[in-house]
Amino acid sequence: MYRNYAKQDVINNEVGLTVRLAAMNTTTPSPDAEDSVVSDEALLIAVGNNQDVDAFNQLFTRFAKKILALGMKLTRNEQLANDLIQESMLNVWLKAPLYDLDKGSAKGWIFTLSRNRCFDMLRKQKRQPNCISADDIWPLESGAEPTMVHEDIAGQQVELSVIEGYFDKLPDSQRAVVEQIYIKDRTHEEAAAHLQIPLGTLKSRLRLGVAKLRNMIGVDQ
Amino acid sequence: MNTEVKLHPSTELLNRFVQGELVTGKSVVVAAHVELCESCSAKAEELQALAVSSWVDPGNVLQPDQSSAADYSSTVARIVTYPQIKSEPIEDLVEVDIDVLNHSIKLPKVLAKAASQGLKWKKVPGGISEAQLFLDNETLCEFIYMAPGCQIPVHTHQGSESTLVLDGSFEDELGEYKTSDFIIRDAQHNHQPLSTEGCLCFAVLDSPLKFTKGLARLMNPVNRYKFKKAISRVA
Structure with missing residues (x-):
């Protein structure tokens, strides 16, 4: 949701969008400001389908600080939290082809990945047995039916x-x-x-x- | 899925679960309940959706979300050299059944996975059998089987005990608990569980339990020892 973007951006984008829509001559009901930025979902699908490095860069920029904040909250350790950014974004890259819209929002999917990687990082750091991992505790919805x-x-x-x-x-x-x-x-x-x-x-x-x-x-x- | 479960984890506990804040043992017992309980499964999803909204709220980000692509460019360059995973990994389906008196009980997936390296059952006095799982270094996690008619001596908990009923039922001074019920007991509760029909539970304790009456009190040093051993086993 991009409701929180600076107002000026929204206005600029709305203008741009109107023009674009008129050119496309679509019958889609006029979208609100949220559609005016490339959605996380579109970026993630581009990464998954086309190994789109630009799209991945954008996702990285959008989510790195959020993953850092999550890591700080859960580990209270800056080094681990920084490692979590790399670990999570690596997983986003690796698993992007498995994402589709039936798995829900991209931010929810990235949250799940990041939380799970953080949980496993902490377990490893505390030398806990590896008979179970975060993906067993929060099973990723596999094979979500279309x-x-x-x-x-x-x-x-x-x-x-x-x-x-x-x-x-x-x-x-x-x-x-x-x-x-x-x-x-x-x-x-x-x-x-x-x-x-x-x-x-x-x-x-x-x-x-x-x-x-x-x-x-x-x-x- | 059981839709008639009466006792559930609190919203607060479920919320901490979805946020990844609980220690492994507690996460596993909550996850097992969520797997069995339709309403908690739905509630956990809602709570996670809320957690995600709050996570992406710019107000909650540590520093102003300036473009930081430059700082990460070498990381990105390295990551994109890895080949992506193209198809859903095929999960090894782990199934673990526990045989009791005259039938066998199929464990929820998360417990089956946790128990897949095998369970060592130990008989303890009073018709009770226990099998420990070693999941983290902060909790004592065990399957507890109470034979029909068996009773655990009056005890209290110094921390808290989360119990999931997997089969059968038991009761104490505070109520009756059936399959899929999730019960939390802490220092305020002094209880004496009794199972008429027999019962299989999975319990997670975050400190040793303490017997409060009769000869069973002699067991307290044993309980403390057992707890210490459980948490140091994995340290």
């Missing part, structure tokens, strides 16, 4: 025909994947086999396609 999106959309009571209209606007490769999963109800594995693409490619196309659809429908993320 069916959640179905429910979201249903909850928004969007006309199906409208969604179909948006669906046609997706790039071919993404539309094929969304069709396999949401219309033909195939599993990720079946769809990847049918389309003859690797599972990872399928997942990232699905992620992008669903993100675009959501954006067009105006589902809050």
Whole structure:
């Protein structure tokens, strides 16, 4: 949420955005100031899909101080807190391809990673046995089912025909994947086999396609 | 998931849990309850969402959030040389069952993981068996099995004891506790747990318990010794 950005920035961005939107001639309801900065989610997905170093740099800048504050609060040790920044951001880089919008907000995902790494760092420092780790205590939601999106959309009571209209606007490769999963109800594995693409490619196309659809429908993320 | 759990960790404890502030033993017993209890699972998610909002609130950042990319550029340059993880790691599903009288009990995942290196059960007087887990150097963590009809002598706690009922039930002067209930006892409580039908619990103590009546008091040095040994074992 960027509600707290300096007012001047918001105004500048709103102006910029209006112009951009007019140029795109979209029918999306006019977004509020929060959409005016590239979202954490978009950055994280760029890091995951394209190994986008610029996007990673931006995430680093946005989150380093916050991770430091978390580390100070939990460890009360400046050295450890500084190590935590590197440790957490390394994990953000490594695991970015596993992130998708069904895992919730990027800041929530980064918080979870940072808290877990901090917990394990402290355990290691206190020489505690390693029969258990933070990821066992706070299991990362693995395999969050994209069916959640179905429910979201249903909850928004969007006309199906409208969604179909948006669906046609997706790039071919993404539309094929969304069709396999949401219309033909195939599993990720079946769809990847049918389309003859690797599972990872399928997942990232699905992620992008669903993100675009959501954006067009105006589902809050 | 059990939707009819009566006793839960307090909001404060759950909040400290999601913020990562609890020591490992306490984190594990709370996590095991959250795994079993639908309402605490939902509540923990809400609390985490609140924690995240407060975390990203610029008012809570140590220093003004100036562009610090320059300071970190060498770190970033190093990090981006690592190959990324492309697919969800396949979790080794650890399953641990504990056999009691006439059935076996499947442990919550977090406890199964913690117990995956094996449990050594010890019989203690009064029909009770205990198996310790060594999770950190501040708490005594153990599975406690009370055979049907067995009673633990009257005792109090110098610190606090968190107990999760995994199977069966027990009661004390303050109430009756059933599967998935989460109970906290501290120095204010002097209690004498009794289990009519038998009961398996997981308990985390942050200081030795102290028997307050009868011959059992002779056990107190043993309790203190046991606690010290548990926390020094991992130090």
